[in-house]
Amino acid sequence: MTDSPLLKPSPPRPSGRRANQLRDVRITRHYTKHAEGSVLVEFGDTKVICTASIAERVPEFLRGREQGWLTAEYGMLPRATHTRSDREAARGKQTGRTQEIQRLIGRALRSVFDLNALGARTLHIDCDVIQADGGTRTASITGAFVAAHDAVGKLLAAGKIAQSPVKDFVAAISVGVFEGAPVLDLDYDEDSQCDTDMNVVMTGAGGFVEVQGTAEGAPFSRDEMNELIALADSGIKALILKQKEALGIQGV
Amino acid sequence: MTDSPLLKPSPPRPSGRRANQLRDVRITRHYTKHAEGSVLVEFGDTKVICTASIAERVPEFLRGREQGWLTAEYGMLPRATHTRSDREAARGKQTGRTQEIQRLIGRALRSVFDLNALGARTLHIDCDVIQADGGTRTASITGAFVAAHDAVGKLLAAGKIAQSPVKDFVAAISVGVFEGAPVLDLDYDEDSQCDTDMNVVMTGAGGFVEVQGTAEGAPFSRDEMNELIALADSGIKALILKQKEALGIQGV
Amino acid sequence: MTDSPLLKPSPPRPSGRRANQLRDVRITRHYTKHAEGSVLVEFGDTKVICTASIAERVPEFLRGREQGWLTAEYGMLPRATHTRSDREAARGKQTGRTQEIQRLIGRALRSVFDLNALGARTLHIDCDVIQADGGTRTASITGAFVAAHDAVGKLLAAGKIAQSPVKDFVAAISVGVFEGAPVLDLDYDEDSQCDTDMNVVMTGAGGFVEVQGTAEGAPFSRDEMNELIALADSGIKALILKQKEALGIQGV
Amino acid sequence: MTDSPLLKPSPPRPSGRRANQLRDVRITRHYTKHAEGSVLVEFGDTKVICTASIAERVPEFLRGREQGWLTAEYGMLPRATHTRSDREAARGKQTGRTQEIQRLIGRALRSVFDLNALGARTLHIDCDVIQADGGTRTASITGAFVAAHDAVGKLLAAGKIAQSPVKDFVAAISVGVFEGAPVLDLDYDEDSQCDTDMNVVMTGAGGFVEVQGTAEGAPFSRDEMNELIALADSGIKALILKQKEALGIQGV
């Protein structure tokens, strides 16, 4: 990839990583004790607590249908970031950015869940960033899948559902154009200076669930997009191996 | 495009359009009388009023810097849609969807504006949907560019700025996979049944500003994505011609 | 009227209209396609989209009673006015002025509706000002009646109700004391300088539904009030003819 | 008045009052100790605490102009009424009715205040209903004038202003058509059953500041309106005598 004739050779990354190198990824299950699924996911210095909670009810718009629901919320501790942000609960509303991210997490996970197989219950995903260093939404999706998988495991073990509603794995990674070169898994230093930032969500089978690319500076070209997509694809394959390893399984 | 070996031949679209055919696009300038720029943009039955208003001040975070700002808000009349939605002003907050769209419009337009050349003033873009039939965000971006261009023209004519802050054209279109085939410019009937929905924002020079693809049903493949991007590229070229025609100019 | 011994001869109006002359009034039915009733009403440069939407449910306080409800909401596009106003949805609440107007519209329309004949359903009126030049509330009431009449027509045509709940016509107009003389149908230039501003709502049978007079400057006298009421009466008669013409009917 | 040939003879009122008879009106000055002006006003069983507070600053829109401001707020204790209402502070917003009333109180008082003579300060009027039996807004205006007069008296006594900004007296009363007959000063029993309800605000010189008439049931006629206005006029004259008596003065 780095020998593409179209792009400049990759300049040194602030972290010293290679262009296609993920940060250290750690997935710790059973991180807190009350939730049906609870995971601490770390992409380098980005740390997110992802919990999956089961509620034996469904939202109003699904009443009377034999179908479940999965929804996600996202938050950040006020001092997860370099400078303190206002606490959303104190301000009385979530920012547009927060809403965008939690909608993305929900869509990503629903793409691999069979909501009929879940029965008339809701899976609440909560992703709370305790330390931010870029990539909080991609870490959230990657960790939340494992938490949701654990929660579903409890339903299966308790005999509440007969078969797993999990149809496939799902994970997410960011890619971007940093100093003219495509790189994988942007940290904060890169994210705050990059020209293009793209978040990609893919399934274990290699299908795309979401592609969200934004030119922060100069617009990006078709070739850059192709390079970025290829990088993301390799990163997500590695993340899904991490998920499988954490769950101690070989496949779904 | 329809002879791609990878994809099924395009099925008939509900509207009878060809796969790569836009709806009738109409851009009416000077639609309302008070705003510095005011456009009614129509993508078929989707109708959006886009205004650009100039304020001689900048947000707090830019105080004291010789730089302008451009920001966008989006709304929909309660009965712009098939069934009436709650009025956001009465509910007391904007939905996540609304916030997502208005953030997208703002980023799209800022990508082609030189905010230094704008001086210490703010360009407020308002996109209000009076009738919705799919593609309201892409119509908004396409119409808002023309309204912003008109507003800037007033600043130039009044001698308030010496050169135009407009660096390039920008327009947006949706593409999607409908019954297995990629199609351009989804209307509501298609949008509500499609597997993949992608919104693409591009500049006059052909650079990508935003690519937002979502698998509503089955994940999409790399090949599908390539087909969709190509369709979007052709659609945006046509939209930018419409913008130029409306503005009575040949280039920026 | 202009030869009243009590009042000064009417000075020239900014618009050149005679004291008892309405602006051009246009009522365009079927303006948008989704609503059961949809009207663009124009009083000169004041333009309001009025829709009437039928919902097959009633508010909580009417549950279990065989009666319908009619309620109204009002809004203004941020740049409908000379200078841009904050978007109410973004601010998170409606102004007192907005609430006052939408309550007035609701009361005005309910005065000519037999809510028992409507059955257990709600008629939602939405009045959204796309261009403001004075008299937005009176234009709203006048247009909303036509939209509601159309919505009711659909219920009748569908056999959902056996007889029309519309008991009479209703319309509204503003009158005021401008430079010492009573004038009909104030536009923005007059409204912003007048001493007294009065909004009057009347039925086709000539009964008063609302009279709201406010002294913006000097208090007004009993004689002035009488002159204003007479002007309003003549204006509303003309408006109801416009409504009948738009609906293509001779009476209720 | 009751011998009008146009109207039915006045039926017995629930309270036994004559058609043109006010309830017992009591105005108690210096009711609470902190406010610059503090009045308990009672219209029969309707009891409102009206305070006038002086703040040595003006709202944003008046900054830098040598002019004062007068603004009013209105509230009701949750159990001032027959059945308990939600506390607005707990619900997190004021109702449309509350906003309508406080805007009315503010306009009424501003009509008799010379805001230039007040200097760069704000007079905050607070009207809080501790017991409601109809006519809370008219009692509020009538009592608030006395509180504001007292507050202004303190400014004069302290030498902060050289001349009184009070240009005239102002008071308010309700009138209505109860069982077909016009009556003065509606109490709750009448208000909840009347066909027409009209609130009238007038100055000491007999000018109209506000006339707000609403047909709750059948529309009202020109003759009824004339009768109501005459009743209101007589009632306000009596109220202004009460204000003068309370203030121990003969005129302004």
Added chain:
Amino acid sequence: MTDSPLLKPSPPRPSGRRANQLRDVRITRHYTKHAEGSVLVEFGDTKVICTASIAERVPEFLRGREQGWLTAEYGMLPRATHTRSDREAARGKQTGRTQEIQRLIGRALRSVFDLNALGARTLHIDCDVIQADGGTRTASITGAFVAAHDAVGKLLAAGKIAQSPVKDFVAAISVGVFEGAPVLDLDYDEDSQCDTDMNVVMTGAGGFVEVQGTAEGAPFSRDEMNELIALADSGIKALILKQKEALGIQGV
């Protein structure tokens, strides 16, 4: 008490009261006419209207259980205080202080109510301060008990409940360390300068329901706490006598 060897002799209090002397306490029943229980309680210049309203329903979390509920809300008129405070209803939320106080009032009253004996209904307590001079929360609890007792009396008289749910009396008082000496029933002058402020809620049987002591300045010692508790105990005994006297009874 003032001869304690541990504490300095009590300095003169601003009000001239002895260290263990309450202000004049007055409890006026039937203060407003609509509520099932309505009391004006005065602790010197602190005046609070306490009403108790009965609703024949229970909150969601008690549905289907044969149990009642008691809840309290607290408010202050904007100019109950030395300088005007913002109206909470206008600001759109209650302060933390307000919430703290209303939660305290609710807990205090529930401690002496048998909610099973109340049946499936809710007792709403509203405490609204019309004049503040320190001790508004303790006056509120003391007055609210009498209002609640009256409301319960109406249920008993109407045969809606067979036995009183009132298990004991409850009252509250503040104590504090003022210029080094413990004093009873702080007024505003003392409260704003004291080192320690403690609110104590006790039952007729002498049990503690709440003890909330805060060091505003220097921390307080164990001995000071003991002195304060003893003072509070004597004050509450006196308040409960006042409650009994107001209710015209000898015991519960």
Added chain:
Amino acid sequence: MTDSPLLKPSPPRPSGRRANQLRDVRITRHYTKHAEGSVLVEFGDTKVICTASIAERVPEFLRGREQGWLTAEYGMLPRATHTRSDREAARGKQTGRTQEIQRLIGRALRSVFDLNALGARTLHIDCDVIQADGGTRTASITGAFVAAHDAVGKLLAAGKIAQSPVKDFVAAISVGVFEGAPVLDLDYDEDSQCDTDMNVVMTGAGGFVEVQGTAEGAPFSRDEMNELIALADSGIKALILKQKEALGIQGV
């Protein structure tokens, strides 16, 4: 203590702890990397992240005075608890409980800070519960002190302040009457069943900053209160040793 003649011998605690035994207390400094002070505090299974952030500005009410401020906010992850709670940011407001706790944390810390010595800056304390098992407010105060101490250390090290504003240590613990016997440091099992719950905040010098005791069931007696206070005193001494140990110092 357990041989008090007044109280029943202490029954077995669910956790098997002795009546006067704290849970395992762990204080981990430098827990997250961005904040000037960052501590994970654990009282058994209760885990709270406490950060202290320095802002070079003060709130409006302190403008122009050479004094600093310290303020605290508190939150809980939605699934920190046995069953998921609503996210306060999504609901749009903080509960009364949250506000009570964060006000308590702020008061507790301010009691040992010399705000003049802090200079014109604000210390923001954030306490976010990631796992709750009783005692979250006492753990928060205990951990927040260490975080604040670290933040102040950075100011001293950077030469921004000449002397430490920290006047003394401060810590907090809960005590309660569980099955008739006083016990120290209630966990969730005890907290949810206890009759009396008391939170005590004390300084290193042994002074009381806050005492908040509530009878959840039966009122508590003077003797019980004395026992509880003695237990709290011993617990806080142990906590302050833990704080000193974590900070690696012998005194302030």
